[in-house]
Amino acid sequence: MKTAKVLSTAALTIVFSTLATLPAMAAEQPVSPKAEQSIQNSLPNVAILATGGTIASKGAGALALTDYGVGAGQKPVGVQQLVDAVPEIQKFANISGEQVFNIGSSKLSTQDWLKLAKRVNELLKSPSVDGIVITHGTDTLEETAYFLNLVTKSNKPVVLVASMRPATALSADGPLNLVNAVALAASKAAKNKGVMVVMNDQISPAFGVTKTNSTNVATFKCPDTGYMGYMQNNVPYFVSSPTKKHTVNTEFDISKLDALPRVEVNYVVLGSDGKLVDAMVKNGAKGIINAGVGHANMPNDVNKSLAEAVKQGVVVVAGSRVGSGMITPLNKFTKEGYVTAMMHNPQKARILLMLALTKTQDPKEIQRMFNEY
Incomplete structure (x- = not known):
């Protein structure tokens, strides 16, 4: 498998080079070149796609935990440098890699998603690629994961x-x-599980995972679904599998798409009126996710503007800003022609609605999608 020339940024070399200088365990014995080649030939092949983010950044010093530069402008390092600096990776897979972007995830666009997804699908078609690891910023990681979960066409x-x-x-x-991440992507047990996120020794499903803290390393949690499993000594131990449709079982195809329909999120607070909703419609929104209070409740003026948007052909999804819980179809929503978000938080509801609108504008069909995905 051909190795690309770049993977991450120069910042990674600082910590990884330090790791590379640590002494090997005394129990390890030298391996002959012939035996080493045999081992490498038997390992799965994992492609690492780097997109930037905190994992590819550096701060002013060891205590600069939240003040640092993210990705852009830093010289990327070669994949071989990464492999040499973290020799443990070679125990799990043969590595190739490439730099898809090199920016913080807060700066990514939906066009970037399409580029990344198309590259993922292209690589996974190759029999010489057994799995993919994507390095990413944490700000929008859950969104990219869910988008890929709906459009990746492989069970790898x-x-x-x-x-x-x-x-x-x-x-x-x-x-x-x-x-x-490499150990998980290289594991046969990880097949048919959909797109996963691995952080802090926890394996999360793309559908259920969300960022819950702005700075803590234990930020990623799955409030409604729970974790899929855990990494222990670099071995995945699964306790559940996703039941929602994903990857090869979805109806979405982005192979010929150059853009996604515009979908906005209206965040409801006490005293909200409908002016922001009106502006979204005026500016070309094809869909609106209403992040209501509590059980998707909203002020009367917001409801009035959303109902008018539906009459103008905009698909409205009633969701909640709460962060967990289910919004099922009830009369107070269906009488206005709204779809309900089910267990999707506003940011993931937006992703599903964008993809749904590439297939249909029928609220009943879109509700089916929110039930199944």
């Missing part, structure tokens, strides 16, 4: 990984997260 493992601390930080979490 796709694992997103990130870090909450930059590579230069004291107790940086990126190196071990990356080793676990």
Whole structure:
């Protein structure tokens, strides 16, 4: 398998090069070149796609945990440098890699998603690729994971990984997260599981995972679904599998798409009126996710504007800003022609609605999709 020339940024070399200088365990014995080649030939092949983010950044010093530069402008390092610096990776897979983007995930666009997804599908078609690891910023990691979960056309493992601390930080979490991601993507047990996120020794489903803390390393949680499993000594132990449709079982095809329909999120607070909703419609929104209060409740003025939007052909999804829980179809929603978000938080409901609108504008069909995905 051909190895690409770049993977991450120069910042990674600082912590990874330090790891590479650690002495080998005394129990390890030298392996002959012939035996080593035999071992490598028997390992799965994992492609690492780097997109930037904290895992590819550096701060001013070891205690700069939240003040650092993310990705852009830093010279990427070669894949071979990464492999040499973290020799543990070679125990799990033969590595290839490439730099897809090199920016913080808060700066990504839906066009970037399409580019990444098409590259993922292209690579997974190759019999010489057994799994993919995507390094990513944490800000929108859950969104990219869910998007890929709906449009990836393979049952091979796709694992997103990130870090909450930059590579230069004291107790940086990126190196071990990356080793676990490669081990997971290389595991036969990870097939048919959909797109996964591995952080902090926890394996999360793309559908259920969400970022819950702005800075803590234990930020990624699955409030409604629970974790799929855990990494222990770089071995995945699964306790559940996703039941929602994903990857090869979805009806979405982005292979010929150059853009996604515009879908906006209206965040409801006490005293909200319908002016923002009106502006969204005026500016070309094809769909609106209403992040209501509590059980998707909203002020009368918001409801009035949303109902008018439906009459103008905009698909409205009634969701909640709460962060967990289910919004099922009830009369107070269906009488206005709204779809309900089910267990999708607003940001993931937006992704599903964008893809749904590439297939249909029928609220009943879109409700079916929110039930199944």
